[in-house]
Amino acid sequence: MTNRSLNGNGIDAHALHEDFEHVHINGKGANSNGHISSSEGSTNGTETKPPPQRRMDRKKSSPMAPTFMVSAPGKVIVFGEHAVVHGKAAIAAAISLRSYLLVTTLSKSKRTVTLKFPDIDLDHTWNIDELPWSTFQHPSKKKYYYDLVTTLDEELVAAIQPLVGNISPDKPAELRKVHQNSAGSFLYMFLSLGSQSFPGCQYTLRSTIPIGAGLGSSATIAVCMAAALLLQLRTLSGPHPDQPSEEARIQLERINRWAYVYEMFIHGNPSGVDNTVATQGKAVLFQRTDYNLPPIVRPLWDFPELPLLLVDTKTAKSTKHEVAKVAKLMKTHPKLVGSILDAIDKVTQSSSDIIHADDFDHEEEESLRKVGELMNINHGLLVSLGVSHPRLERVRELVDHEGIGWTKLTGAGGGGCSISLMRPGVPQEKLKRLQDQLEKEGYQEFRATLGGDGVGVLMPAVLRNGMDGDEEGGMEIHLDNFLKAEGNEGVERLVGVFGDGGEREGWNFWRVES
Ligand SMILES: Nc1ncnc2c1ncn2[C@@H]1O[C@H](COP(=O)(O)OP(=O)(O)O)[C@@H](O)[C@H]1O
Ligand SMILES: C[C@@](O)(CCOP(=O)(O)O)CC(=O)O
Numbered sequence: 001m002t003n004r005s006l007n008g009n010g011i012d013a014h015a016l017h018e019d020f021e022h023v024h025i026n027g028k029g030a031n032s033n034g035h036i037s038s039s040e041g042s043t044n045g046t047e048t049k050p051p052p053q054r055r056m057d058r059k060k061s062s063p064m065a066p067t068f069m070v071s072a073p074g075k076v077i078v079f080g081e082h083a084v085v086h087g088k089a090a091i092a093a094a095i096s097l098r099s100y101l102l103v104t105t106l107s108k109s110k111r112t113v114t115l116k117f118p119d120i121d122l123d124h125t126w127n128i129d130e131l132p133w134s135t136f137q138h139p140s141k142k143k144y145y146y147d148l149v150t151t152l153d154e155e156l157v158a159a160i161q162p163l164v165g166n167i168s169p170d171k172p173a174e175l176r177k178v179h180q181n182s183a184g185s186f187l188y189m190f191l192s193l194g195s196q197s198f199p200g201c202q203y204t205l206r207s208t209i210p211i212g213a214g215l216g217s218s219a220t221i222a223v224c225m226a227a228a229l230l231l232q233l234r235t236l237s238g239p240h241p242d243q244p245s246e247e248a249r250i251q252l253e254r255i256n257r258w259a260y261v262y263e264m265f266i267h268g269n270p271s272g273v274d275n276t277v278a279t280q281g282k283a284v285l286f287q288r289t290d291y292n293l294p295p296i297v298r299p300l301w302d303f304p305e306l307p308l309l310l311v312d313t314k315t316a317k318s319t320k321h322e323v324a325k326v327a328k329l330m331k332t333h334p335k336l337v338g339s340i341l342d343a344i345d346k347v348t349q350s351s352s353d354i355i356h357a358d359d360f361d362h363e364e365e366e367s368l369r370k371v372g373e374l375m376n377i378n379h380g381l382l383v384s385l386g387v388s389h390p391r392l393e394r395v396r397e398l399v400d401h402e403g404i405g406w407t408k409l410t411g412a413g414g415g416g417c418s419i420s421l422m423r424p425g426v427p428q429e430k431l432k433r434l435q436d437q438l439e440k441e442g443y444q445e446f447r448a449t450l451g452g453d454g455v456g457v458l459m460p461a462v463l464r465n466g467m468d469g470d471e472e473g474g475m476e477i478h479l480d481n482f483l484k485a486e487g488n489e490g491v492e493r494l495v496g497v498f499g500d501g502g503e504r505e506g507w508n509f510w511r512v513e514s
Contacts, residue, residue: 021440065105066460068231069477071497071507072223073098073452074209075216075277076310076410076419079351079378082326082342082385084271084286091348092273093303094285095310095448099207099220100495101460102482103228106200115186116204118483119211122179126187128198135159136191145235146254149261150292152188153497157265160187171260185265186225189258193229203228204479208488210444214411218319219274222262227255227455239457239508248510253294254490255455256280267319271295280512281454285352286481301513303451304355304362306371307422309447310404311438313391315415322387322412329386347378357489365424372406379408389414395420398437402430417446441447455509456497463495463506472504 039241073094106112114125125222143149158405164187168179205224209217230236236251237243259275272295273286283303288295330337351374354360361365379396382388388409391453395418396407407420438445462474477495485494492498497507 008144013017022210036433054231063343064107065232067104067477067479068228068457069099069100069270069461069495070101070103070231070455070457071223071495072220072227072229072278073281074220074309074448075093075274076417076450077214077273078084078283078306078410078419078450079374080104080286080344080348081386081409081411081413082323082382083348084273085323085326086285086330086341089285089287089343089348090271090273091283091285091300091352092277093300093450094281094452094454095215095450096210096452096498097207097215097446097448097488098452098497099209099224100482100491101215101224101228102202102204102220102439102479104202104204104478104479105232106202108199110200112200113190113198113203116202116483117182117185119205119207120178120180120182121175122168122173124179124183126163126345128200130479131187131196132159133191133196137195145230145233145258146445147194148257148294149192150334152264154262156188158190159185160184163187163460181266182221185222185262188230188265189225189244189262191232192261195497202479204482206482206485208491208493210312210417212316212318212416214317214409214413216274216278216411216414218266219259219263219278222259222266222275223255223455225262226258226455230255230258231457231459236325239510241508241511243510245512248416249512252279252454252510252512259421262265267323269323270319277454281350281453282451282513285348299512300352302356304360305450306368307424308448309399309418309420309422309452310410310448311418312396312444313389313395313415314444315391317389317412317415319412322414325414326385337385339380340384344378344381346456347374347381352376355403363424366498368421368424372423375406375408375419375421376457380414381410384418389413389415391415394419394441395438397445398434402426402434404434406429452507455495456509458495458504458507460497463504 041328066387073093074097075094077092080088082366084090101192110129111462113128116123135161141153141156164180164183167183168176194206198224202227205221207217207220209215209220211217224383236254237247238251239248256279259279260270260272263270263272263275273287276295280299283300285298285300288297341498351371354370392409392413399405399420400409402428403423405420405422407418409420435445461477463477481494485491497504
């Protein structure tokens with residue numbers, strides 16, 4: 001290969017076509033694990049600029065890259081939401097509900113990029129050659145895949161406005177705003193990371209996470225998109241099962257940094273806890289004391305399987321709005337609100353101490369009571385910040401009335417979801433009564449396992465799952481099947497990653513546990 005045109009990243013988008021040639025398909029390819037490898041290294045999480053890529057000879061033909069899929073989990077914040085935006089600690093855990101992004105590379109003659117987000121009724125296509133590349137590639141603006149971006153550049157945001165302003169003109173204003181936000185966050189990342197030589201692509205997303213319910217749905221999309229683009233640009237090594245954990249950690253950090261950029265576009269001033277858990281999975285103690293630096297993240301690999309009941313109030317909320325409410329209250333009553341945030345911080349730290357004490361037993365009433373009381377206190381403090389909602393208070397009332405456990409809101413509040421830590425040995429009839437009442441009042445109850453895997457990759461998008469096609473070497477996930485899969489169950493049956501390590505053969509994860 002000669003005369004490769006490198007983009008500003010030192011990465012050749014054409015390489016995408018060529019390198020996927022070596023990806024193993026249906027277990028029959030040349031490459032032993034079907035994964036991209038990288039020679040780049042870095043230590044102690046400090047991303048260093050990698051050496052310039054070697055120029056290589058161009059191949060004669062450029063076969064299309066295979067379709068692949070990326071997935072990331074939703075989360076619950078167990079302690080510390082809102083306080084975390086103001087530099088305090090939070091504990092959050094991944095849940096088994098996930099988003100799935102199918103990435104289809106188009107034939108070389110097609111110069112378009114499409115977002116297909118059927119969950120929110122968005123289907124939009126841009127011509128790649130009409131995007132404002134020159135603005136994003138200008139030396140004063142150019143960002144690289146290893147950069148830490150902590151603020152959005154207003155000029156770049158303005159440059160994509162003409163491309164998002166005309167989206168979904170016939171939709172109701174609220175939905176139009178959601179579409180424009182989704183499109184804007186995608187374009188900002190695509191234009192920052194990519195180059196005009198990027199191949200035509202289609203990004204199709206389906207999620208089993210309720211949207212805007214406090215379970216981090218936006219962060220999962222941010223993580224899927226960041227991982228997909230970084231993979232397409234060959235800036236990630238792995239994931240593969242025998243990858244050293246330090247290398248895996250660097251890859252995850254890279255994905256997380258760009259996912260944060262996407263989240264900034266949707267939320268304005270996110271703490272980054274949602275995208276961090278969606279990237280890494282399991283559970284984390286998270287704190288961001290300085291927004292110009294990466295957050296302090298302590299993975300909680302041994303986080304206990306707490307018996308949680310997750311209830312969706314089915315009342316839409318806006319994270320941006322709730323976060324702004326707290327900021328306004330803080331401006332009016334700085335000392336008082338400061339003390340409330342300090343108190344939340346103490347609750348989070350105490351809960352971490354309790355959970356990590358040698359005598360903590362997640363099946364024993366006394367241990368759970370201690371954590372439960374802290375959840376009640378945390379909720380009370382959030383109420384005083386004004387971010388609860390009558391529907392959330394009603395769940396508390398119902399759970400308290402039956403003596404089933406301890407309840408707090410989770411996420412931004414103002415609607416969304418609550419979590420209840422269940423007392424051990426609650427009689428079945430009490431639980432049933434609660435469930436019936438919740439259903440009668442229009443709530444939705446979720447069973448979600450805590451502490452699942454983080455971002456995962458299925459490359460190529462071929463599964464062996466006991467369904468049709470296994471005999472021929474696996475079942476390829478076609479766009480049509482993905483779009484037609486009915487509801488959460490249909491999506492999970494088709495592509496789902498379950499449990500620790502994902503039970504579906506073919507999915508791989510960057511593993512950093514130690
Ligand atoms: N399934 C989905 N498909 C497309 N976009 C989604 C989906 N789920 C969430 N989003 C994006 O995330 C936003 C909701 O984010 P947010 O208010 O933070 O709620 P959450 O608490 O669920 O993260 C939506 O407005 C939309 O832009
Ligand atoms: C309120 C907050 O702490 C969590 C928001 O979570 P969610 O968007 O409701 O899933 C905001 C943040 O951490 O950025």
